[in-house]
Amino acid sequence: MEVIxxxxxxxxxxxPRLFKDARGYFFESFSQREFDEKVGxxxxxxxxxxxxxxxxxxxxxxxxxxxxxxxLVRCVRGKVLDVAVDIRKGSPTYGQHVAVELTEDKHxxxxxxxxxxxxxxxxxxxxxxxxxxxxxxxxxADGGISILDDSLGIDWRIPTEHAxxxxxxxxxxxxxxxxxxxxxx
Numbered sequence: 001m002e003v004i005x006x007x008x009x010x011x012x013x014x015x016p017r018l019f020k021d022a023r024g025y026f027f028e029s030f031s032q033r034e035f036d037e038k039v040g041x042x043x044x045x046x047x048x049x050x051x052x053x054x055x056x057x058x059x060x061x062x063x064x065x066x067x068x069x070x071x072l073v074r075c076v077r078g079k080v081l082d083v084a085v086d087i088r089k090g091s092p093t094y095g096q097h098v099a100v101e102l103t104e105d106k107h108x109x110x111x112x113x114x115x116x117x118x119x120x121x122x123x124x125x126x127x128x129x130x131x132x133x134x135x136x137x138x139x140x141a142d143g144g145i146s147i148l149d150d151s152l153g154i155d156w157r158i159p160t161e162h163a164x165x166x167x168x169x170x171x172x173x174x175x176x177x178x179x180x181x182x183x184x185x
Contacts, residue, residue: 001028003038006098011084011116012039013100014072014109027107029074030132039111042070044132052122052129055162059119059147059169060085064181067141068114070134075102078127080120081157087145087175088115091184095175097154102129115182119147121156121163143181144172151175 004013016027028034035042052058060083063069073082085097100110101123112118120129147169148160156163 001031001034001038006100008084008086008093008096008098010111010113011098012111014039014111016107016109018107029107029109030072035072042072042134044072044134046133046136047130048133048137049128049130052127053164054122054125055158055164056127057119057121057147057156057158057163057165057169059083060117060145060172061119062087062117062143062182063135063138063141064143065141067135067138068182070114071112071118071131072109073102073112073118073120073129073131074107074109075104076128076130077104078122078124079103080122080124080127080129082110082118082120083154083156084110084112084116084118085145085152085154085175086115087117087178087180088182088184089180091115094184095152097152099154115184117143117145121158123157144169145178146172146174149174 002015
């Protein structure tokens, strides 16, 4: 696997080694040993999968301490725009984001460390999205910032009139009204 650094330290794109032949392809979607060597040690404890239609926007989500989560995400069918927003108080990149297109064809993965809000928009007719988390889901620790916050400068590539959000995701505060529970170290 190749690890591609982004403009925010710790947020990386992972490009797998693909082996193709007449039968199709093969790749290791995750190797603990290689991840430890090239990204850092993270013990993933839960895998999740969602299926969504064009225009669905999920996020920007996080879990509050002590149940913070790092995530390793990928799109196994379709195409999504995946985004990580730095919400660590005191961080030199606070409020900045990294956006990456994840597709079934490229097999890229995106690592989002603790202290980031995460979300994605479905750009294809449907998408199946998978992610590994290093902490179990705790509904009482759910948090979020508005996925439609213009101050974040994210081009979701979905016209607002086609955006499909959950009721919960329409109620998250804007970044300027948000008191982050994360501290930059």
